[in-house]
Amino acid sequence: MPSLLTLESITVGGRSQPRLDGVSLRLEPGERVALLGPSGAGKSTLIAVANGLLSPDHGQVLWQGEPRARRRRARRRQQARIGTLWQDLRLIEELTVQQNLNAARLAAWGWPRALLNLLLPLDSPACAAVLQRLDLDPALLNQPVSALSGGQRQRVALARLLRQEPLLLLADEPLASLDPRLAADLLTLLLELASPPRGLLLSLHRPDLLAGFDRAVGLRDGRLVFDQPCNRLEPGQLEALYAGAEP
Amino acid sequence: MRPAAPLWVLLPALVLLPVLALLPGISHGGGWELVGQFAAAALQPSLDPLVLGSVLGGLGITAGIALLGWAGSLALGLLLGIASSRVVWRTCTGSATPAGWIRRLLAVPRSIHELLWGLLLLQLVGLQPAVAVVAIAIPFGALVARVVSDLLDTLPTATLEALRSGGAPAPAALLTALGPPLLPQVISYSGYRLECALRSATLLGVFGLGGLGTELRLTLQSLAFRELWSGLWLLLAVMLLLEALLGWLRRRWAMPARLSLRQRAVGRQARELVAAGLGLLPLLALVAWRLEVEPTALLQWQGLPPLGPADWGAVASLPWPGLIANTVLLTVLAATLAVGLAPLLLLVVEPWPAAGVLLRGLWALGRLWPPPLTALLLLFVLQPGVLTGALALGFHNLGILGRLLLEAAETTGAPQQQALLAAGSGPRLALLYGRFSGLARPYLAYGAYRADVILRESVVVGLVGATGLGSQLLEALSSFAGDQLLALVLAYALLTLLGEDLSDRARLWLLETPHQETPHGDGHPQEAGGAWR
Numbered sequence: 001m002p003s004l005l006t007l008e009s010i011t012v013g014g015r016s017q018p019r020l021d022g023v024s025l026r027l028e029p030g031e032r033v034a035l036l037g038p039s040g041a042g043k044s045t046l047i048a049v050a051n052g053l054l055s056p057d058h059g060q061v062l063w064q065g066e067p068r069a070r071r072r073r074a075r076r077r078q079q080a081r082i083g084t085l086w087q088d089l090r091l092i093e094e095l096t097v098q099q100n101l102n103a104a105r106l107a108a109w110g111w112p113r114a115l116l117n118l119l120l121p122l123d124s125p126a127c128a129a130v131l132q133r134l135d136l137d138p139a140l141l142n143q144p145v146s147a148l149s150g151g152q153r154q155r156v157a158l159a160r161l162l163r164q165e166p167l168l169l170l171a172d173e174p175l176a177s178l179d180p181r182l183a184a185d186l187l188t189l190l191l192e193l194a195s196p197p198r199g200l201l202l203s204l205h206r207p208d209l210l211a212g213f214d215r216a217v218g219l220r221d222g223r224l225v226f227d228q229p230c231n232r233l234e235p236g237q238l239e240a241l242y243a244g245a246e247p
Numbered sequence: 248m249r250p251a252a253p254l255w256v257l258l259p260a261l262v263l264l265p266v267l268a269l270l271p272g273i274s275h276g277g278g279w280e281l282v283g284q285f286a287a288a289a290l291q292p293s294l295d296p297l298v299l300g301s302v303l304g305g306l307g308i309t310a311g312i313a314l315l316g317w318a319g320s321l322a323l324g325l326l327l328g329i330a331s332s333r334v335v336w337r338t339c340t341g342s343a344t345p346a347g348w349i350r351r352l353l354a355v356p357r358s359i360h361e362l363l364w365g366l367l368l369l370q371l372v373g374l375q376p377a378v379a380v381v382a383i384a385i386p387f388g389a390l391v392a393r394v395v396s397d398l399l400d401t402l403p404t405a406t407l408e409a410l411r412s413g414g415a416p417a418p419a420a421l422l423t424a425l426g427p428p429l430l431p432q433v434i435s436y437s438g439y440r441l442e443c444a445l446r447s448a449t450l451l452g453v454f455g456l457g458g459l460g461t462e463l464r465l466t467l468q469s470l471a472f473r474e475l476w477s478g479l480w481l482l483l484a485v486m487l488l489l490e491a492l493l494g495w496l497r498r499r500w501a502m503p504a505r506l507s508l509r510q511r512a513v514g515r516q517a518r519e520l521v522a523a524g525l526g527l528l529p530l531l532a533l534v535a536w537r538l539e540v541e542p543t544a545l546l547q548w549q550g551l552p553p554l555g556p557a558d559w560g561a562v563a564s565l566p567w568p569g570l571i572a573n574t575v576l577l578t579v580l581a582a583t584l585a586v587g588l589a590p591l592l593l594l595v596v597e598p599w600p601a602a603g604v605l606l607r608g609l610w611a612l613g614r615l616w617p618p619p620l621t622a623l624l625l626l627f628v629l630q631p632g633v634l635t636g637a638l639a640l641g642f643h644n645l646g647i648l649g650r651l652l653l654e655a656a657e658t659t660g661a662p663q664q665q666a667l668l669a670a671g672s673g674p675r676l677a678l679l680y681g682r683f684s685g686l687a688r689p690y691l692a693y694g695a696y697r698a699d700v701i702l703r704e705s706v707v708v709g710l711v712g713a714t715g716l717g718s719q720l721l722e723a724l725s726s727f728a729g730d731q732l733l734a735l736v737l738a739y740a741l742l743t744l745l746g747e748d749l750s751d752r753a754r755l756w757l758l759e760t761p762h763q764e765t766p767h768g769d770g771h772p773q774e775a776g777g778a779w780r
Contacts, residue, residue: 047352051669080671090666094252103680107671116677118251164670 030196261586278627316383324391613646
């Protein structure tokens with residue numbers, strides 16, 4: 001089975017201060033990888049390259065062993081298999097939970113379904129199923145997102161990710177600004193969802209949460225500092241990664 | 248089944264279906280060659296020094312009229328705005344009742360379009376530069392007054408109350424507590440009014456009140472399309488420069504005013520504002536001198552042809568229901584076309600950046616191109632009537648709404664759109680779901696306000712036989728039928744006041760978001776129509 005995602009010598013930004021500088025990384029199906037590094041290390045840039053929002057200036061991105069498609073439609077099909085959980089969730093406040101969940105299917109839907117969803121929310125059973133999987137009441141489907149609590153919003157964002165049916169889960173600092181209990185819940189859920197054949201690449205600010213991950217990748221100043229199994233990670237490596245960085 | 252927010256934005260575009268169905272019935276097809284020549288001439292504007300000299304001269308007059316009319320409207324509007332502010336009356340006299348009366352009085356000059364003021368004044372004092380200036384200053388002044396009083400009455404009053412309870416006299420307390428928060432908003436709004444004044448000055452020119460508008464109309468009527476485009480491109484350049492300059496000044500002065508109180512920028516900003524204000528006075532004097540504007544000449548009324556005894560029977564026999572229905576239909580059609588087409592076109596061009604640039608250019612042309620000229624152009628291929636008038640008015644307002652939509656889209660829903668793109672959604676659907684969701688309410692609220700403006704503007708396409716109160720009014724003006732004129736102006740004023748009330752209600756309903764915990768983007772009511780009069 002080919003790797004889910006392969007980044008080969010990725011460079012983003014000018015030569016004097018690149019945001020990513022020759023970073024190579026491979027992510028296998030079922031693998032759970034934590035991306036570590038101080039602020040400004042290039043973690044968000046790497047996530048943006050991985051989900052296709054950012055094209056690298058140098059280097060190559062392979063999806064399931066194939067280069068990123070150049071044609072729009074094929075590229076969109078590839079991107080539909082990569083789901084991102086954003087730190088600010090990026091839910092659409094004015095739409096209902098169900099319409100938000102279905103927004104994750106827009107890549108597969110044509111205009112008629114997309115418009116109909118705005119009139120009469122579609123696919124209720126599938127939407128209810130993803131909510132139930134995350135212990136959310138299906139009665140929430142008709143609620144506007146703006147009426148949800150913080151914890152519910154986190155889970156609805158996760159449900160939207162599930163509704164997308166991605167093979168690779170990306171998460172950009174999803175635990176930042178969450179209280180410890182919510183952060184622990186969310187991390188557990190994410191690790192559970194990342195079961196084979198799915199993979200997970202999650203950027204983290206807290207090395208103390210590495211327990212459920214297979215591998216840890218350290219980034220600093222846009223460069224790869226380490227990439228190794230979590231159980232072989234030395235405390236000194238983490239200290240060196242964050243040494244002198246702003247708290 | 249309730250349509251979600253992004254659909255609201257698209258629903259008005261459904262008006263295209265009946266419009267497209269009706270178009271073949273009113274087209275006569277005789278002038279397509281002329282329209283082709285007009286379009287081709289856009290690429291070959293006349294560079295003849297004589298033409299350019301004449302166009303530049305006309306542009307100078309239009310810009311001068313706009314500047315003077317704008318300055319007059321600001322002075323008038325600020326004074327009347329303060330005079331009609333409830334909080335000012337309450338602080339000074341303890342009762343806000345007089346503010347309400349002044350507001351009601353100001354509704355009359357506001358409801359009459361500057362073109363009507365211009366034509367009425369023209370009848371009274373003859374053709375002179377001051378006519379166009381005053382014609383702009385009166386309705387614009389009344390509009391500025393309403394906005395200033397609305398702004399004053401919605402500012403927080405805690406500081407004012409604290410100062411008053413500390414014994415500060417009313418004028419000083421008002422100036423100290425309300426002046427600083429009011430200033431940036433007034434500056435921002437007055438910049439927008441200057442753009443409107445330039446458009447209005449061009450429009451007044453089309454009706455013979457001098458400047459570039461007159462040149463544009465004459466060249467269009469004599470089919471001198473290359474000369475026409477020389478003027479049009481020049482006007483476009485000036486309009487875009489003005490918009491860019493005002494946008495820059497807004498960002499530099501108005502926007503950061505309350506956020507950077509501890510930065511040195513405030514001192515610099517205040518100095519620049521004072522310098523700009525002081526620099527404006529000699530400039531206004533110079534422009535007035537160059538244009539030979541003599542305010543005293545306005546007092547010398549010319550002899551009117553003898554008015555016969557009022558024939559109220561003839562007034563009553565006017566086809567009032569038809570006139571009013573046509574005016575309302577014209578307004579609704581034009582407003583729906585403009586409101587619906589802007590987001591639809593934005594969606595269509597979304598995947599192609601080059602087409603987006605072209606669309607912006609087309610909208611800029613729509614903004615500055617006076618609707619009567621569009622109507623005249625449409626008459627090459629369409630028969631006169633409500634639909635032709637609505638298309639002309641719709642195109643003009645599409646330019647204004649399109650620009651507003653673009654500005655709002657820049658600050659609303661970008662992260663949501665990006666998230667959808669990252670999940671593989673197509674660019675159009677990402678725009679529809681991601682950005683239009685947040686934009687829907689403020690955009691439609693502005694659209695409701697725009698409909699109210701269009702109702703007032705409907706008089707300007709009366710010239711080309713777009714039947715309704717506007718055309719009847721122009722007929723009454725040219726036949727010196729004073730009784731009909733009075734009745735029609737009153738009917739127009741009443742209708743626009745009613746429209747204003749309806750549009751205010753629609754706006755309030757739209758902006759009354761039921762769940763506002765975490766709105767994204769700005770699009771706050773003031774920008775979305777509250778103050779953009």
